[in-house]
């Protein structure tokens with residue numbers, strides 16, 4: 099049965115398409131900020147997982163598998179979501195500068211209204227120390243495109259200039275633990291072994 103991707107994320111859709119997975123994308127109507135507020139001081143991977151599960155469950159689908167996913171960034175003890183303005187994007191970049199960005203990506207698959215699979219993954223992105231001139235020049239070209247990206251970067255574009263080193267798989271950085279998702283789809287008989 100064709101997978102439903104409960105997401106408006108172009109990056110997540112692109113990953114599945116490139117992997118040759120047949121799917122239908124439907125945005126999940128979830129108030130992510132309200133759910134995050136309810137979760138309070140829960141560990142970041144559990145927050146990302148709860149959001150991924152909420153998205154998978156938010157798309158009503160009686161039979162087909164529904165995949166939800168979420169990514170969030172933690173630097174020090176502060177959690178970051180997607181920037182709401184260019185000014186907020188600049189503030190995020192100042193907070194990231196010279197520090198290690200922990201990027202948590204989670205995915206969950208729901209079937210018949212219940213979550214049947216879940217996974218989280220972590221990438222560690224070591225950022226350079228940015229000058230203010232770099233931040234503004236970078237945002238001159240990357241805003242508003244990066245308004246859709248947690249961490250204020252597109253790794254496949256100029257975002258790569260933010261980092262000295264990256265630990266973790268590229269898919270986690272792009273927004274989803276794709277390798278684990280493909281394994282789950284194989285185990286469910288949705289993909290050939």
Ligand SMILES: Nc1nc2c(ncn2[C@@H]2O[C@H](COP(=O)(O)OP(=O)(O)OP(=O)(O)O)[C@@H](O)[C@H]2O)c(=O)[nH]1
Nearest residue numbers: 105106107109168169246247248252253271272273
């Ligand atoms: N193109 C690109 N997108 C990225 C990158 N890193 C993170 N993202 C995107 O940042 C977004 C993280 O925000 P989320 O709240 O998890 O997802 P969303 O974009 O709101 O989409 P939903 O799945 O509908 O919630 C996702 O769309 C990720 O794919 C990157 O390096 N490149």
